[in-house]
Amino acid sequence: MGRSIQLGKLFGIPFKLHYSWFLIFIFITVILSYAYYPEVTNGSWSTAAYWGLGVLTSLLFFASVVVHELSHSAVAIRGGMPVKSITLFFFGGVAQITKEATKPTTELKMAIAGPLASIALAGLYYGIFWISSGFNEYLAVLCWWLALINGMLAVFNMIPGFPLDGGRVFRSIVWLVTGNYMRATRIATMAGRGVAYLFILGGIVLLFLPEWRFNGLWFLFLGFLLYSAATTSYRQAVLLDALRGFTAQDVMTRDPPLVPRNLTIRELIQRRFLPTSSQFFLVVEGESVGGLLTLRRIKGIPRDEWDITTVGQAMTPVEKLKVVRPSDDALEVLQRMDEESLNEIAVAGGGRVIGVVVRESLIRFAQSLQGLRR
Ligand SMILES: [Zn+2]
Structure with missing residues (x-):
């Protein structure tokens, strides 16, 4: 994947930042420091506090994405699939696992590990929010947002559109039932495209509602992204399957x-x-x-x-x-x-x-x- 810089290694896995990561980092920091935090605290803090907390939140958000990807990676490595690298980019993270799972159960565990980690993080941050909300407002608002975003990360990734985690879970279940990897991939890809069409259709509908117009654009963007990801992953799966067993x-x-x-x-x-x-x-x-x-x-x-x-x-x-x-x-x-x-x-x-x-x-x-x- 395109241009990225390597930061170092995490548990022996090369860890990289894609250039688009910097854009989204700035975007999230600005939204939080300029709009979200002032709104939830009625503007009662200093500007420095808002920006300091904004940067810290963005960093912790990306750390959460890394934990999500590391969870996929840990299961992959235990299942005998080497992980080439973890890259953070515009949309989150991706762990490059160089082999496809050879058993549906391995793929199921690997796919679900990420969303489970995100749910666990959401629970952890919610716990800290709950404990701190009485005495430390900074910690409380920070943890509330991180609980929310990790929960959203888990939900978004569990959308059953291949190649998202949910789509992979779906594929592994079909694979388990049919015993046929390619058929499962075909069905999961079709489901992925179906979800993409729903997003696009939903986006078009929202465009006609004045108050939802911005969300409509988001839905359209996600729909097209999902569609092209499903198509690319399918082509790759077909290619990988064809070459299996050849030297x-x-x-x-x-x-x-x-x-x-x-x-x-x-x-x-x-x-x-x-x-x-x-x-x-x-x-x-x-x-x-x-x-x-x-x-x-x-x-x-x-x-x-x-x-x-x-x-x-x-x-x-x-x-x-x-x-x-x-x-x-x-x-x-x-x-x-x-x-x-x-x-x-x-x-x-x-x-x-x-x-x-x-x-x-x-x-x-x-x-x-x-x-x-x-
Ligand atoms: Zn994931």
């Missing part, structure tokens, strides 16, 4: 053409590329592989330098090549390529490059598998 060795292009390193780019294009139309070449020096040269890389070299640039100068040297093992899961290879924005990755076994996985051909491979299963 890097199964999906790589074998025996890439070999070229000597002192060949110029023009010679390579004329003598080797045009006859084979291969997307990449292994550059050799005697017996050993010196590096990998891709067509994509060649396209980046100005044409008037083709006569003076050798293959050896343009290649990615073998020590800088991104490499996977032949037995690695095809899925993990794809995820790694996505994360590191790679278009191709070398497959090395027994100390030498035996093939190359190209992103487009991997996707095409998965798509044709889907076609076979229909």
